[in-house]
Every structure is written in C-alpha cells, then in structure tokens.
Amino acid sequence: MIEPSSIxxxxxxxxxxxxxxxxDKGLQPYHGLPLALHTQLRLAPQVGSIMLNANRNLGAYESxxxxxxxxPPGLSDFAGPLAGFLAGIERCETPWLMTVPCDTPDxxxxxxxxxxxxxxxxxxxxxxxxxxSEDGSLQAQPVFCLLRCDLLESLVRFTHEGGRKIDRxxxxxxxxxxxxxxxxxxxxxxxxxxxxxxxxxxx
Numbered sequence: 001m002i003e004p005s006s007i008x009x010x011x012x013x014x015x016x017x018x019x020x021x022x023x024d025k026g027l028q029p030y031h032g033l034p035l036a037l038h039t040q041l042r043l044a045p046q047v048g049s050i051m052l053n054a055n056r057n058l059g060a061y062e063s064x065x066x067x068x069x070x071x072p073p074g075l076s077d078f079a080g081p082l083a084g085f086l087a088g089i090e091r092c093e094t095p096w097l098m099t100v101p102c103d104t105p106d107x108x109x110x111x112x113x114x115x116x117x118x119x120x121x122x123x124x125x126x127x128x129x130x131x132x133s134e135d136g137s138l139q140a141q142p143v144f145c146l147l148r149c150d151l152l153e154s155l156v157r158f159t160h161e162g163g164r165k166i167d168r169x170x171x172x173x174x175x176x177x178x179x180x181x182x183x184x185x186x187x188x189x190x191x192x193x194x195x196x197x198x199x200x201x202x203x
Contacts, residue, residue: 001116001120002116002119003048004046005048005094007048007095007096007098007112007116008047008048008049008050008051008092008094008097008098009040009043009044009046009050009051009100009112010051010053010088010092010097010098011036011039011050011052011053011102012100012143013036014054014070014071014083015080024054024056024057024060025102026039026054026102026103027057027060030105030199031199031202034060035102035105035189036061036064036102037064039102039104039105040052040064042105042107042109043100046098046109046111046112047112048094049066050066051091053068053069053071053083053084053088054068054069054070055071067091071087072090080164081099081166082163082164082165084099085099085147085155085166086155086156086159089147089149090152092149094149095150096146097146097147098112098144098146099144099145099146100143103188103190103195106184106198106202107185107186108129108182108185111129111180114129114178115127115129115146115176115178122174124173124174124175124176125147125148125151125174125175126145126147126148126170127145127147127175127177127178128141128142128145128146128170128176128178129141129178130178130179131179131180131181131183131185131186132181140177142170143166144186154172154173155169
C-alpha cells in the first residue's frame with residue numbers, strides 16, 4: 001500500500017486571482033480562516049507532510065508553518081498549475097506528491113486514500129478524481145493529482161517546451177481515474193461571490 005507517510009501534499013496558491021479582482025485567492029477568508037490554511041487543515045490528516053506554492057505574499061503563507069515555494073525560474077510569470085506542480089515535485093522528498101488547489105475548500109476527506117489505492121491497484125503513475133458535471137457526465141479534476149515524483153524529468157521537459165495544460169501532460173503517463181459521487185466536493189471559487197456561496201452552503 002501507498003502509505004500517507006509516502007505522500008507530500010502540495011497546496012496550489014500561486015495564481016493571479018484575476019477573476020477575483022486580482023486578490024491573492026489563498027488569503028481570502030473562508031469560515032474565519034485564510035482559504036489556503038483551511039485547505040491545509042483539510043489535507044494534513046491525509047498526507048505525511050505539506051508544502052505550499054505561492055508567488056506573492058510569501059511571508060503570510062510562511063506563517064502557516066509549512067515550506068512555501070514560488071514557481072521555478074525559467075517559466076513565465078504565473079504560468080499556471082503545472083508550474084506549481086513543478087515547484088513541488090522538485091522539492092518533494094517522498095515518492096508521491098498530492099496536489100490540491102487552494103480554491104476548492106471542501107474536497108473529500110478520503111480523497112488521498114482513494115487515489116493512492118487506485119494508483120497501487122492499477123500500477124499507475126498518476127491518479128486523479130472524477131466527479132459529475134452539470135450534464136451528469138463524469139469530469140476529471142486534474143488539479144487534484146497524485147503523482148509519482150520520478151516524473152520530474154517528464155514534467156520539466158513538458159513545461160520548458162511551453163506546455164501548460166495538465167491533461168496534455170498527464171495523457172503521456174499511466175493514469176488511474178477514481179469516481180466520486182459528490183459534485184459539490186469539487187466546487188471551486190473563482191470569484192468572491194462564488195466563495196461566499198460556498199461558505200454559505202457549508203455553513
């Protein structure tokens with residue numbers, strides 16, 4: 001089995017927050033805590049250790065008590081989630097890395113365990129969840145990604161060739177998909193109104 005101690009969690013808080021007016025999304029309040037800290041507390045019991053990817057307000061994030069890493073040099077500014085993946089995988093000291101965005105605060109409490117079980121069962125290099133979309137079809141959630149850290153070379157090559165789409169990179173590897181029934185668990189907040197709505201729903 002892939003034990004939690006073999007997995008490092010990475011919270012992705014390195015975006016521009018452009019649809020939220022350019023604010024630092026991970027520092028916006030959610031049930032009285034910064035959104036990224038809420039995410040950290042939800043993820044911590046599921047993994048062995050945690051680090052965080054951010055590109056501004058690094059001191060504020062460092063106050064959470066976990067290592068904070070900006071996007072690697074050599075990529076364009078705010079290069080997207082894969083830049084965060086790369087920041088994490090370059091510094092990961094465990095065999096597996098679990099990426100989680102800071103703007104989806106109510107992801108499942110058994111997310112990592114179920115992804116790890118699928119990766120082990122299917123001998124996959126990557127595992128990610130699927131959840132129902134509005135039309136009822138199952139949609140992959142690739143920003144939630146359990147990946148082997150020996151994929152570093154592949155990810156470096158893809159990003160430095162200008163690749164930005166997570167699914168285009170993951171398609172090069174063996175991927176296990178795990179179905180989750182609760183679409184609301186993967187609802188994310190792109191705007192301030194969406195964040196308040198999520199907060200009210202989970203009140």
